[in-house]
Amino acid sequence: MSESPPSPRPSVLPPPAPEHLAELYRQMFVIRRCEEEAARAYAQGKIGGFLHLYIGQEAVAVGACAALQPDDYVVTTYRDHGMAIAKGMSSKAMMAELYGKKTGCSKGLGGSMHMFDAATNMLGGYGIVGAHIPLAAGAAFASKYRNDGRVTLCFYGEGAVSIGGFHEGVSLAALWKLPIVFICENNEYSMGTPLSRSMSVEDTSLKALGYGVERDRFFADDVNLVEHRIAAAVKRAREESQPTVIEVRTYRFRGHSMSDPAKYRTSNEVEEQKRRDPLLLARRELVDALGEERVKAIDAEVEAEVADAVKFAEESPEPDASVLEPTTYDGPFAA
Ligand SMILES: Cc1ncc(C[n+]2csc(CCOP(=O)(O)OP(=O)(O)O)c2C)c(N)n1
Numbered sequence: 001m002s003e004s005p006p007s008p009r010p011s012v013l014p015p016p017a018p019e020h021l022a023e024l025y026r027q028m029f030v031i032r033r034c035e036e037e038a039a040r041a042y043a044q045g046k047i048g049g050f051l052h053l054y055i056g057q058e059a060v061a062v063g064a065c066a067a068l069q070p071d072d073y074v075v076t077t078y079r080d081h082g083m084a085i086a087k088g089m090s091s092k093a094m095m096a097e098l099y100g101k102k103t104g105c106s107k108g109l110g111g112s113m114h115m116f117d118a119a120t121n122m123l124g125g126y127g128i129v130g131a132h133i134p135l136a137a138g139a140a141f142a143s144k145y146r147n148d149g150r151v152t153l154c155f156y157g158e159g160a161v162s163i164g165g166f167h168e169g170v171s172l173a174a175l176w177k178l179p180i181v182f183i184c185e186n187n188e189y190s191m192g193t194p195l196s197r198s199m200s201v202e203d204t205s206l207k208a209l210g211y212g213v214e215r216d217r218f219f220a221d222d223v224n225l226v227e228h229r230i231a232a233a234v235k236r237a238r239e240e241s242q243p244t245v246i247e248v249r250t251y252r253f254r255g256h257s258m259s260d261p262a263k264y265r266t267s268n269e270v271e272e273q274k275r276r277d278p279l280l281l282a283r284r285e286l287v288d289a290l291g292e293e294r295v296k297a298i299d300a301e302v303e304a305e306v307a308d309a310v311k312f313a314e315e316s317p318e319p320d321a322s323v324l325e326p327t328t329y330d331g332p333f334a335a
Pocket residue numbers: 077079127128129130156157158159160187189190191256
C-alpha cells in the first residue's frame with residue numbers, strides 16, 4: 001500500500017467569506033499572543049510545571065473547531081491551550097489556569113496540561129501520550145448511545161500512533177461505527193525524535209487501513225483548507241456515524257516544552273518553516289480581502305484581550321481549601 005502525499009500547497013479552494021476569515025485569524029492571533037505571554041510568564045517563574053507551546057500549529061485547532069457545532073466534543077493532548085480557546089474557552093480562564101489560579105478553567109488544580117471546560121465541551125488536556133484516545137472513543141460511544149448527534153474530535157501527536165491506546169481507540173470506533181474524527185497533528189518531532197526514527201511509514205493516516213476506516217492527509221498552512229477537510233470528516237461522523245483518521249502536517253516553532261533547547265534541528269529548518277507560518281498567511285489573505293486598517297484594528301483588539309487575560313490571571317487569587325470540597329469525592333457530589 002503506497003503512502004498518499006499530503007494535499008499540495010497552496011490550497012485550491014475558493015477563498016472563505018472575509019468576515020469568516022477575520023474570525024479565524026482573530027482566534028489564531030489570540031492563541032499566538034497567549035502562548036507568547038505564557039512563555040514570558042514561565043520565564044519569570046509565574047507559571048510552574050510543564051508548558052508545551054502550540055506556536056506554529058494554530059491553524060489546526062482553529063480550522064478544526066470551526067468545523068464543529070458548539071455541543072461537539074474535543075479531546076486532546078497536553079499541547080492544549082490553543083485548542084481550549086478554539087473550542088470557545090475564554091482566554092482569561094485559560095491564562096488563569098496556566099498561572100494555577102482559582103479562576104482558571106480547572107480551578108488552578110490542573111495547570112497547562114489539563115484545560116477542561118464542561119460549558120464548551122472541551123474534555124481536556126491529557127498528559128499521558130495516547131491514553132486519551134480510548135477516552136475520546138468513549139465520549140463518541142456515549143453520543144451514539146444517547147443519540148445526541150454530537151461529534152468528537154480527538155487530537156494526538158504522531159508519537160501517539162505507535163502507542164496501544166491509539167489502536168484500541170480506532171479499532172473500537174471502527175467496530176462500533178462511532179461519530180469521531182481522529183486527528184494526528186504531525187509536527188515532525190516527538191520531543192527530539194523525528195518520525196523517521198520511530199515509525200516504518202511516513203504517513204500516519206495509513207494506520208486507518210488496518211481498521212477499514214476512511215483517511216485523509218493534508219498540510220495545515222491554510223486554515224480555510226483545514227476547516228474544509230475536517231468538515232468533510234465531521235459530516236461523515238455526524239450523518240453516517242463513521243470514524244475518519246486524518247494526518248495534518250504541521251510544525252511547532254518552539255521546543256517540545258519550555259525546557260527543550262531543540263538542538264535536534266537546525267535554525268535554518270525552523271526559519272524555512274516560519275516562511276509558511278499559517279498565522280501570517282491568514283493575515284496576508286485578510287489584508288487582501290479587508291484592507292490593512294481593518295486588520296490592524298483586529299490586531300489591537302486581540303492585544304487588548306490578551307493583556308486583560310494576563311492581568312486577570314496575575315490578579316486572581318490562589319486556590320484555597322474552598323476548592324477542595326466541590327472537587328473531591330467527599331464533596332457534595334459524593335454518593
Ligand atoms: C505514555 C507516555 N510515554 C512517554 C511520555 C513522555 N512524553 C511526553 S510528550 C512526548 C512526545 C510525544 O510526541 P507527539 O505525540 O508527537 O506529540 P507532540 O509533543 O509533538 O505534540 C513524550 C514521549 C508520556 N507523557 N507518556
